[in-house]
Amino acid sequence: MTAYMYETMYILRPDLNDEAIDATIGKYQTMLKDQGASILETQHRGKRRLAYEINRHREGIYIQMNYTGPGGAIAPLERAMRLSEEVIRFLTVKQESDEPLPEEVEEPAEAVAAVAADEVTADEVTVATGEEE
DSSP states (O other), X not given: OOOEEEEEEEEEOTTOOHHHHHHHHXXXXXXXXXXXXXXXXXXXXXXXXXXXXXXXXXXXXXXXXXXXXXXXXXXXXXXXXXXXXXXXXEEEEEOOOSXXXXXXXXXXXXXXXXXXXXXXXXHHHHHHHXXXX
16 A cells, blocks of 8 residues: 555643543554554644634644554544544644656756757757746
8 A cells, every 4th residue: 555644633622631631642643553654743732722612612732643654544543533522623634745746857857858969959948948048
């Protein structure tokens, strides 16, 4: 399977103590590792005020996890969060890679190779590269 990079942000109830927060974070990290994911980073963003009331809560404890893994690891994690009483909201986003696509790299290289081989005139190079002299 192909591994993708994901970011999951979830909000815990504000009335949880530190031990319960750490246990919840550990539970979801273990669940992802069991599914074949590798945790890159987990950020405890702290208690913040919510933009609107959710389940009679005005505040929530924000947790962000960045990880890589197969797409099949997401469904069990989100199902567990949906059934959990500690989590009041969650969102998982598939991250875009920073590497350029192969098509983007090949076009300028072809234009440079054509100029080096003197196969085209200066006007054709201007059209191919989009640069003007």
